[in-house]
Amino acid sequence: MLFHVEMTVKLPPDMPADQAAEIKSREKAYAQELQRQGKWRHLWRVAGSYSNISIFDVEDNAELQDLVSNLPLFPWMAISVKPLCRHPSTIREDDT
Amino acid sequence: MLFHVEMTVKLPPDMPADQAAEIKSREKAYAQELQRQGKWRHLWRVAGSYSNISIFDVEDNAELQDLVSNLPLFPWMAISVKPLCRHPSTIREDDT
Amino acid sequence: MLFHVEMTVKLPPDMPADQAAEIKSREKAYAQELQRQGKWRHLWRVAGSYSNISIFDVEDNAELQDLVSNLPLFPWMAISVKPLCRHPSTIREDDT
Amino acid sequence: MLFHVEMTVKLPPDMPADQAAEIKSREKAYAQELQRQGKWRHLWRVAGSYSNISIFDVEDNAELQDLVSNLPLFPWMAISVKPLCRHPSTIREDDT
Amino acid sequence: MLFHVEMTVKLPPDMPADQAAEIKSREKAYAQELQRQGKWRHLWRVAGSYSNISIFDVEDNAELQDLVSNLPLFPWMAISVKPLCRHPSTIREDDT
Amino acid sequence: MLFHVEMTVKLPPDMPADQAAEIKSREKAYAQELQRQGKWRHLWRVAGSYSNISIFDVEDNAELQDLVSNLPLFPWMAISVKPLCRHPSTIREDDT
Amino acid sequence: MLFHVEMTVKLPPDMPADQAAEIKSREKAYAQELQRQGKWRHLWRVAGSYSNISIFDVEDNAELQDLVSNLPLFPWMAISVKPLCRHPSTIREDDT
Amino acid sequence: MLFHVEMTVKLPPDMPADQAAEIKSREKAYAQELQRQGKWRHLWRVAGSYSNISIFDVEDNAELQDLVSNLPLFPWMAISVKPLCRHPSTIREDDT
Amino acid sequence: MLFHVEMTVKLPPDMPADQAAEIKSREKAYAQELQRQGKWRHLWRVAGSYSNISIFDVEDNAELQDLVSNLPLFPWMAISVKPLCRHPSTIREDDT
Amino acid sequence: MLFHVEMTVKLPPDMPADQAAEIKSREKAYAQELQRQGKWRHLWRVAGSYSNISIFDVEDNAELQDLVSNLPLFPWMAISVKPLCRHPSTIREDDT
Numbered sequence: 001m002l003f004h005v006e007m008t009v010k011l012p013p014d015m016p017a018d019q020a021a022e023i024k025s026r027e028k029a030y031a032q033e034l035q036r037q038g039k040w041r042h043l044w045r046v047a048g049s050y051s052n053i054s055i056f057d058v059e060d061n062a063e064l065q066d067l068v069s070n071l072p073l074f075p076w077m078a079i080s081v082k083p084l085c086r087h088p089s090t091i092r093e094d095d096t
Numbered sequence: 097m098l099f100h101v102e103m104t105v106k107l108p109p110d111m112p113a114d115q116a117a118e119i120k121s122r123e124k125a126y127a128q129e130l131q132r133q134g135k136w137r138h139l140w141r142v143a144g145s146y147s148n149i150s151i152f153d154v155e156d157n158a159e160l161q162d163l164v165s166n167l168p169l170f171p172w173m174a175i176s177v178k179p180l181c182r183h184p185s186t187i188r189e190d191d192t
Numbered sequence: 193m194l195f196h197v198e199m200t201v202k203l204p205p206d207m208p209a210d211q212a213a214e215i216k217s218r219e220k221a222y223a224q225e226l227q228r229q230g231k232w233r234h235l236w237r238v239a240g241s242y243s244n245i246s247i248f249d250v251e252d253n254a255e256l257q258d259l260v261s262n263l264p265l266f267p268w269m270a271i272s273v274k275p276l277c278r279h280p281s282t283i284r285e286d287d288t
Numbered sequence: 289m290l291f292h293v294e295m296t297v298k299l300p301p302d303m304p305a306d307q308a309a310e311i312k313s314r315e316k317a318y319a320q321e322l323q324r325q326g327k328w329r330h331l332w333r334v335a336g337s338y339s340n341i342s343i344f345d346v347e348d349n350a351e352l353q354d355l356v357s358n359l360p361l362f363p364w365m366a367i368s369v370k371p372l373c374r375h376p377s378t379i380r381e382d383d384t
Numbered sequence: 385m386l387f388h389v390e391m392t393v394k395l396p397p398d399m400p401a402d403q404a405a406e407i408k409s410r411e412k413a414y415a416q417e418l419q420r421q422g423k424w425r426h427l428w429r430v431a432g433s434y435s436n437i438s439i440f441d442v443e444d445n446a447e448l449q450d451l452v453s454n455l456p457l458f459p460w461m462a463i464s465v466k467p468l469c470r471h472p473s474t475i476r477e478d479d480t
Numbered sequence: 481m482l483f484h485v486e487m488t489v490k491l492p493p494d495m496p497a498d499q500a501a502e503i504k505s506r507e508k509a510y511a512q513e514l515q516r517q518g519k520w521r522h523l524w525r526v527a528g529s530y531s532n533i534s535i536f537d538v539e540d541n542a543e544l545q546d547l548v549s550n551l552p553l554f555p556w557m558a559i560s561v562k563p564l565c566r567h568p569s570t571i572r573e574d575d576t
Numbered sequence: 577m578l579f580h581v582e583m584t585v586k587l588p589p590d591m592p593a594d595q596a597a598e599i600k601s602r603e604k605a606y607a608q609e610l611q612r613q614g615k616w617r618h619l620w621r622v623a624g625s626y627s628n629i630s631i632f633d634v635e636d637n638a639e640l641q642d643l644v645s646n647l648p649l650f651p652w653m654a655i656s657v658k659p660l661c662r663h664p665s666t667i668r669e670d671d672t
Numbered sequence: 673m674l675f676h677v678e679m680t681v682k683l684p685p686d687m688p689a690d691q692a693a694e695i696k697s698r699e700k701a702y703a704q705e706l707q708r709q710g711k712w713r714h715l716w717r718v719a720g721s722y723s724n725i726s727i728f729d730v731e732d733n734a735e736l737q738d739l740v741s742n743l744p745l746f747p748w749m750a751i752s753v754k755p756l757c758r759h760p761s762t763i764r765e766d767d768t
Numbered sequence: 769m770l771f772h773v774e775m776t777v778k779l780p781p782d783m784p785a786d787q788a789a790e791i792k793s794r795e796k797a798y799a800q801e802l803q804r805q806g807k808w809r810h811l812w813r814v815a816g817s818y819s820n821i822s823i824f825d826v827e828d829n830a831e832l833q834d835l836v837s838n839l840p841l842f843p844w845m846a847i848s849v850k851p852l853c854r855h856p857s858t859i860r861e862d863d864t
Numbered sequence: 865m866l867f868h869v870e871m872t873v874k875l876p877p878d879m880p881a882d883q884a885a886e887i888k889s890r891e892k893a894y895a896q897e898l899q900r901q902g903k904w905r906h907l908w909r910v911a912g913s914y915s916n917i918s919i920f921d922v923e924d925n926a927e928l929q930d931l932v933s934n935l936p937l938f939p940w941m942a943i944s945v946k947p948l949c950r951h952p953s954t955i956r957e958d959d960t
Contacts, residue, residue, distance in 0.1 A: 001252050002140065003275070004149050005336060013939035031185040042138075043186045044098065047179040047925040048869060048932040048945035053100050060193050060252075061335040062277040068336040075301035081336035083143040083195070083275055085254040089127040090139045097924050099947070101816060109267035143253040144197060144260040144273035156865050156924075157815040158949040164816040171781035177816035179867070179947055181926040194332065196341050205459035223377040234330075235378045236290065239371040239445040240389060240452040240465035245292050275335040281319040282331045289444050291467070293528060348385050348444075349527040350469040356528040363493035369528035371387070371467055373446040386524065388533050397651035415569040426522075427570045428482065431563040431637040432581060432644040432657035437484050467527040473511040474523045481636050483659070485720060540577050540636075541719040542661040548720040555685035561720035563579070563659055565638040578716065580725050589843035607761040618714075619762045620674065623755040623829040624773060624836040624849035629676050659719040665703040666715045673828050675851070677912060732769050732828075733911040734853040740912040747877035753912035755771070755851055757830040770908065772917050799953040810906075811954045812866065815947040821868050851911040857895040858907045 001057065002041070002084040003064050007077045008051040026072040039067060055084070097153065098137070098180040099160050103173045104147040122168040135163060151180070193249065194233070194276040195256050199269045200243040218264040231259060247276070289345065290329070290372040291352050295365045296339040314360040327355060343372070385441065386425070386468040387448050391461045392435040410456040423451060439468070481537065482521070482564040483544050487557045488531040506552040519547060535564070577633065578617070578660040579640050583653045584627040602648040615643060631660070673729065674713070674756040675736050679749045680723040698744040711739060727756070769825065770809070770852040771832050775845045776819040794840040807835060823852070865921065866905070866948040867928050871941045872915040890936040903931060919948070 011020055034040035042055040058064045068079065107116055130136035138151040154160045164175060203212055226232035234247040250256045260271065299308055322328035330343040346352045356367065395404055418424035426439040442448045452463065491500055514520035522535040538544045548559065587596055610616035618631040634640045644655065683692055706712035714727040730736045740751065779788055802808035810823040826832045836847065875884055898904035906919040922928045932943065 003253075003336070004140070004142070011939075028185045032187050035187045042188075043183045044100070044180040045183040045929055046100070047181045047929040048867070048943055050933070052183055053178070053180065060277075061195075061275040064275065065277045065333055065335040069338070075299075079336055081275060082149070083253040083256065083273060084140040084149065085143045085252075085257045087139045087141040087148055089124045091128050091131045092138075099816070099925075107267075141257055143257040144195070144271055146261070156949075157867075157947040160947065161813055161815040161949045165818070171779075175816055177947060179925040179928065179945060181924075181929045196332070196334070203459075220377045224379050227379045234380075235375045236292070236372040237375040237449055238292070239373045239449040240387070240463055242453070244375055245370070245372065274341070276332040276341065277335045279331045279333040279340055281316045283320050283323045284330075291445075291528070348469075349387075349467040352467065353469045353525055353527040357530070363491075367528055369467060371445040371448065371465060373444075373449045388524070388526070395651075412569045416571050419571045426572075427567045428484070428564040429567040429641055430484070431565045431641040432579070432655055434645070436567055437562070437564065466533070468524040468533065469527045471523045471525040471532055473508045475512050475515045476522075483637075483720070540661075541579075541659040544659065545661045545717055545719040549722070555683075559720055561659060563637040563640065563657060565636075565641045580716070580718070587843075604761045608763050611763045618764075619759045620676070620756040621759040621833055622676070623757045623833040624771070624847055626837070628759055629754070629756065658725070660716040660725065661719045663715045663717040663724055665700045667704050667707045668714075675829075675912070732853075733771075733851040736851065737853045737909055737911040741914070747875075751912055753851065755829040755832065755849060757828075757833045772908070772910070796953045800955050803955045810956075811951045812868070812948040813951040814868070815949045820951055821946070821948065850917070852908040852917065853911045855907045855909040855916055857892045859896050859899045860906075 001060065003056045003058065004082040004084050005054045005056055005068065006046075006051060006080050007054065007071075007073075008049070008079075009073055009077055010050075011073075011076050023072050023076075030070070030072060034067060039063075097156065099152045099154065100178040100180050101150045101152055101164065102147060102176050103150065103167075103169075104145070104175075105169055105173055106146075107169075107172050119168050119172075126166070126168060130163060135159075193252065195248045195250065196274040196276050197246045197248055197260065198243060198272050199246065199263075199265075200241070200271075201265055201269055202242075203265075203268050215264050215268075222262070222264060226259060231255075289348065291344045291346065292370040292372050293342045293344055293356065294339060294368050295342065295359075295361075296337070296367075297361055297365055298338075299361075299364050311360050311364075318358070318360060322355060327351075385444065387440045387442065388466040388468050389438045389440055389452065390430075390435060390464050391438065391455075391457075392433070392463075393457055393461055394434075395457075395460050407456050407460075414454070414456060418451060423447075481540065483536045483538065484562040484564050485534045485536055485544075485548065486531060486560050487534065487551075487553075488529070488559075489553055489557055490530075491553075491556050503552050503556075510550070510552060514547060519543075577636065579632045579634065580658040580660050581630045581632055581644065582622075582627060582656050583630065583647075583649075584625070584655075585649055585653055586626075587649075587652050599648050599652075606646070606648060610643060615639075673732065675728045675730065676754040676756050677726045677728055677740065678723060678752050679726065679743075679745075680721070680751075681745055681749055682722075683745075683748050695744050695748075702742070702744060706739060711735075769828065771824045771826065772850040772852050773822045773824055773836065774814075774819060774848050775822065775839075775841075776817070776847075777841055777845055778818075779841075779844050791840050791844075798838070798840060802835060807831075865924065867920045867922065868946040868948050869918045869920055869928075869932065870910075870915060870944050871918065871935075871937075872913070872943075873937055873941055874914075875937075875940050887936050887940075894934070894936060898931060903927075 031040060031043060035043065039057055040054060041057045042053075044053045045051075046053060056064055056067060058067065064081070068074065071077065127136060127139060131139065135153055136150060137153045138149075140149045141147075142149060152160055152163060154163065160177070164170065167173065223232060223235060227235065231249055232246060233249045234245075236245045237243075238245060248256060248259060250259065256273070260266065263269065319328060319331060323331065327345055328342060329345045332341045333339075334341060344352060344355060346355065352369070356362065359365065415424060415427060419427065423441055424438060425441045428437045429435075430437060440448055440451060442451065448465070452458065455461065511520060511523060515523065519537055520534060521537045522533075524533045525531075526533060536544055536547060538547065544561070548554065551557065607616060607619060611619065615633055616630060617633045618629075620629045621627075622629060632640055632643060634643065640657070644650065647653065703712060703715060707715065711729055712726060713729045714725075716725045717723075718725060728736055728739060730739065736753070740746065743749070799808060799811060803811065807825055808822060809825045810821075812821045813819075814821060824832055824835060826835065832849070836842065839845065895904060895907060899907065903921055904918060905921045906917075908917045909915075910917060920928055920931060922931065928945070932938065935941070
């Protein structure tokens with residue numbers, strides 16, 4: 001089941017550089033692990049911003065909550081979620 | 097080059113049924129043709145709405161304008177556009 | 193799987209009375225049938241408005257889209273959807 | 289008498305971990321006590337967020353104010369309230 | 385129990401004058417009857433607008449919904465509701 | 481002359497408790513003095529919030545500014561003001 | 577007593593030209609008469625819009641409501657009102 | 673050439689009193705000097721707020737930017753600007 | 769003197785095609801004449817919309833109002849205006 | 865390919881003066897270098913604000929992201945991006 005998630009990162013500019021680097025490093029590892037598992041289907045940067053557009057593929061709402069709330073950057077992000085489903089005009093077999 | 101496009105359809109409820117059906121039929125044919133050409137990469141319905149989330153893959157801004165403004169439902173849609181690019185944490189080769 | 197749905201009805205005041213009555217009658221029958229099936233778990237009026245707060249219990253996003261987009265009042269409603277899941281502090285067994 | 293309450297928690301990310309844990313622990317105990325008393329009827333997490341949707345069942349507006357303003361997380365929450373009443377299409381006997 | 389209600393009237397300027405006059409006449413009679421019953425405690429015009437600020441005194445949310453939704457101008461009004469209660473700094477005995 | 485004033489208090493949660501108590505104590509004394517003078521006609525808590533709805537009765541705009549800007553909590557409040565006047569449907573003699 | 581009033585005119589583009597001309601002619605005569613009386617102190621066009629910024633000088637809120645609600649264009653305008661008073665840094669004697 | 677400028681001051685409540693006093697003193701001197709030069713034509717307080725409405729009379733956009741950005745309170749203000757011009761219904765000779 | 773103007777066209781979809789074509793034709797001629805005169809310096813389409821971003825070069829606010837309010841599409845456009853001036857970091861001689 | 869970028873700087877007023885000066889100096893050098901390369905085509909100050917309107921000319925979305933995210937002031941700016949393309953009414957050859 002697919003969800004559209006938009007995340008905007010708002011790290012305070014005066015956060016110590018090594019703290020920021022450590023959080024971002026964990027975020028990257030986490031994001032790549034979820035991509036390898038097939039749960040984080042798409043991940044794009046919105047050009048000219050510190051935001052991303054993501055498509056998650058999860059079992060249910062509870063798994064979405066679990067994955068998103070464990071993002072290392074979660075406390076510094078504004079997040080909006082939209083549930084997705086198959087569009088009647090799509091030609092793809094698998095809705096990905 | 098990818099663009100994130102969100103479209104919300106606002107057809108007046110008192111539009112004659114055959115007129116609405118004719119416009120929607122042309123919209124579907126147009127959307128499927130662009131998908132076959134690879135220009136309309138993803139098309140999802142936002143559940144519980146008359147909106148879709150789409151990913152377009154175009155040569156440049158001008159082609160995006162050309163494709164979107166020729167949508168048969170264009171005069172009845174609210175549309176927002178976001179340019180996308182590769183995210184530093186993606187593991188996909190082709191940014192799709 | 194639960195979804196929180198808020199619906200606000202915006203019928204044009206000059207709609208003929210019998211047309212409005214017919215649509216509302218079908219809406220009521222539809223809402224009651226979904227409640228009997230257990231899919232429309234809760235339905236409350238927001239006091240002082242023509243809005244309701246509803247909790248749907250569906251298989252997945254696709255079923256939510258199917259149920260909501262078939263509401264007889266769908267073309268005249270503003271609708272917002274929020275996916276729900278179990279709260280860590282709840283004491284209920286079944287999240288209802 | 290029912291009220292729909294949406295709460296969004298905004299704890300500063302740099303709050304000391306034990307202080308945050310202590311506040312959340314009191315919040316949980318308080319929420320569970322009110323649920324046992326039947327005053328906090330429903331409590332759901334909004335998936336992908338640090339928000340909840342709650343239904344309170346109180347004597348009057350004054351009791352609502354008393355219960356909400358004593359939430360341990362109250363100083364760190366954005367809260368919106370909507371009064372609810374029986375919907376004419378509901379099939380439940382007790383409006384819960 | 386008190387509620388703060390703000391109502392903004394949006395009659396279409398091309399409504400026939402006698403139809404508008406008839407609706408407003410019924411609205412006035414209804415408002416004055418509720419004031420005489422003590423249910424519509426206060427009624428002020430917001431200067432420079434076609435809005436009013438009202439304080440209702442009702443048994444519960446259901447009565448508020450009943451009174452407001454039967455306003456003759458209800459289909460042409462934007463309405464917002466806030467539940468009120470006694471303020472800890474008030475010196476009045478009866479919260480009116 | 482009446483004004484509708486809505487005030488929302490936003491004290492930082494980490495303000496020392498005695499400082500907050502001292503400011504609130506002065507606020508309460510100030511509010512009660514203005515009520516006794518008849519200048520602060522009504523004062524209600526909005527249930528479920530740290531906001532109030534107030535009706536001021538002043539000589540002119542300048543007195544409103546004087547009274548409001550001297551509130552001890554003024555630096556921590558978001559305030560909105562609406563001028564009021566007699567409503568053509570009111571049945572009260574004194575517009576209070 | 578001064579009030580800041582911003583008015584934005586929204587005449588439907590398909591209003592018959594002579595009807596629009598007749599309303600605007602009455603609006604102009606009304607505005608000029610109030611200026612001659614000293615009640616409409618300032619009247620500026622916001623460049624690039626169909627809006628104006630006005631300063632009214634009235635006895636009280638009730639007179640403001642009387643003057644504004646009798647504007648011939650009142651049914652087609654969005655209007656916002658702000659009460660003004662003397663600024664502590666002004667050097668003018670008469671606050672005009 | 674006239675511009676409408678609305679300024680809202682947002683000084684942090686915990687700024688040391690003498691620092692705030694020093695900034696405000698410079699702001700007042702600056703505002704009065706510009707008024708004497710005829711460049712700051714009108715200056716009103718919005719009653720019940722820490723905002724002002726100002727009318728500037730400048731040579732061009734560049735002078736407006738120069739005057740506004742040198743306000744001692746500039747770093748703590750939210751500012752909105754609207755270009756003004758003569759209104760076709762004004763009866764004043766000099767648009768002031 | 770430069771102004772940034774953003775225009776969004778909102779023609780009703782049911783406007784007769786020849787009426788729409790006639791208005792757009794006049795709009796195009798008008799826009800091209802102003803460009804030839806050097807008053808409409810830049811004109812870009814916002815991709816994926818029926819909006820444009822324009823830079824006007826005018827004598828003063830009054831000329832801006834004159835040019836914009838005479839746009840054939842003016843009654844069907846939402847327009848926002850921002851005054852521009854030289855940026856301290858620009859390397860261009862003429863601010864164009 | 866052109867993009868319209870609006871940037872609003874929000875430096876904290878209590879940032880040490882030399883730190884602010886150093887960041888702004890780097891920003892200026894960076895902006896001027898990109899202008900010399902032809903990538904930052906236009907740069908205007910919005911009068912009465914700490915905002916600019918810029919036109920970038922880049923190869924694709926990825927280059928836009930690269931240029932914008934490397935702005936020395938990036939962590940302190942609110943930025944909005946709009947893709948631009950040739951307008952059918954322009955008379956310029958090169959869309960600049």
